[in-house]
Amino acid sequence: MVPIIGQFDISEFAKVTKLFLERYGRIVRLGGLIGRPDLLFVYDADEIERIYRREGPTPFRPSMPCLVKYKSEVRKDFFGELPGVVGVHGDQWRRFRSKVQRPILQPQTVKKYVAPIEMVTEDFIKYMENARDENGDLPHEFDNDIHRWSLECIGRVALDTRLGCLSSELTSDSEPQRIIDAAKFALRNVAVLELKAPYWRYVPTPLWTKYVNNMNFFVELCSKYINEALERLKTKKVTSENDLSLLERVLRSEGDPKIATVMALDLILVGIDTISMAVCSILYQAATRLKQQEKMAEEIRRVLPDPSKPLCYSDLDKLHYTKAFVREVFRMYSTVIGNGRTLQDDDVICGYHIPKGVQVVFPTIVTGNMSQFVSNPEEFKPERWLESDGRLHPFASLPYGFGARICLGRRFADLEIQILLAKLIRRYRLEYHHEPLDYAVTFMYAPDGPLRLRMIER
Structure with missing residues (x-):
């Protein structure tokens, strides 16, 4: 991953994970990563299932060291004992998740x-x-426009407001x-901060400084809209919990x-x-x-x-x-290229003794495509998700993870995707008349290049 002298590029990381399997087999140790x-x-998938199923109530999911540093050091004044669920572990994670999970x-x-x-x-x-x-x-x-729709949806759910994006x-x-x-900046540069040499941990590099400023902007933004929601809640007539939004439920139940x-x-x-x-x-x-698109439309x-209506x-x-189509896209082109755990106890994986503290990666982009x-x-x-015949290991493709640390927002993510497909494919046929797009890793795994889709009225 080191620029110029390294043999791998961040955008090719999905291909690198497949290369590891082809070259070294079903268990591969990658060492010598700077910092x-x-x-x-x-x-x-059998070992992945076993590791998931035997983990305790507070699994350690290694992720986003830049966000961990921001929450625990740069803005410890704000987060303190409430660091959230992303990049947080142990009892702190469990306590916070229990407050918002229900x-x-x-x-x-x-x-x-x-x-x-x-x-x-x-x-x-x-x-x-x-x-x-x-x-x-x-x-x-157009991919930027999809970001705008996603932001608007999340703003409506998490902040009770239309952001105007x-x-x-x-x-x-x-x-x-x-x-x-x-x-866009925060998320597109996380891959650089996390996969390249982490000089930002020791000196405030320009990229790290801009990341911190961006994060500060988000904290101010969330605080502003949540304070507005709190004021509205004070005068809102509530007859039952059904009258409350997600944000209002959290504000009312926790009071903080x-x-x-x-x-x-x-x-x-x-x-986003x-x-x-x-x-x-x-x-x-x-x-x-x-x-397959026509089957969805029908x-x-x-x-x-x-x-x-x-x-x-x-x-x-x-x-x-339609749901099966989405699952099949996630299987073949997993947006999140992998998940992982830091082992809390010694274990035996694929016949090897693995000491606790090792970071284990489950590369779903590869396992979902293994015969x-x-x-x-x-x-x-897509029919494979609706039929009972054929091989389909339940742990080969897990777009939202599994167990105690399964993605908190998965129901909302599914809802947004289903509504978009239901509204768009109902009225338009989508076509693509340009050079085929390769997939690459920015922070996620997605088509790399202009997404010049053609919309034709049905």
Whole structure:
């Protein structure tokens, strides 16, 4: 990973993980990383399942050392004993997660956001309609527009507000544009901060300084909107918990606006790029796999015969093939290239004694495409998620992780993706008429290049 003299490039990291398997086998130790512990790559879904299932109530998930440094050192004054769930471990993590887990993961909480996210998505589709050229092609920077939709959705969920990111005329100094720029910088440079030599740990490099400034901006932003929500809550008439939004539930149950601020910050930081890049990948695959796209469209038309009727959660629940299409994209082109754990006890993995403290990596981008665990893995086949025949190891592809540290925002991520597909594919056929795109790693794994999709009315 060292520039010039190193043989690997960060953008090729997904290919590197596959190369390790081909060259060295199902368990690979990567040592000599500057300023970091050795990594142990495990390409065995049975071992991955065993490690996940035997972990205790506070699994150690190594991630985002730059965010850990920011929370625990740079802004210890703000976070203190409430550092959130991202980059945090042990009892601190467990205590904070227990405060926010129930409202975030309750199905009835998620159901309340169908209409708000549908409104955001309607605005996004109108934006897309107006952004097309004379051929119906979307602009070169359409992936940035998907970021704007994602930000608007997360702002609506985590901050109870419309941020204004989908406005067609944003000035460079407007708050929505500053949010877009800050989100893009923070997440696109995390890969550089985390995978290249971490000089920023010892001296404040220009990139690290800008990262800190960006993070400070996000903390101020979350604090501002949460204080506004707190003021509204004081005068709001509440007859039952169903009257409360996610943010209001957390504010009411915990009474500490800082808990809500840190929760919102974690949802925004982890959600923006993850959902955006996943959607880039899903829409690209839909546009280049027209047969499967038509199957989705048929299902959506059958479940939603009237396109003007508002969506409801029970309708989305019936989109079985559409959900299977998304799962198949995640299997073949996993947005998150891997997950991992730091071992809390000595273990035996693939016949080797592994001491505690080693960081174990589960490269789902590879295991989801291995014939030992998935039948005909090179075939794009959404039906495999709906049929019982054929090999499909449940731990080969885990886009949201597993167990106690499974992604907190996964229900909202699924909801946003399903609503976008239901609204967009119902009304438009997506096509792609340019050079095929390769996939590369920025912070996530996604199509690399202009996402010039063509939107054609059905």
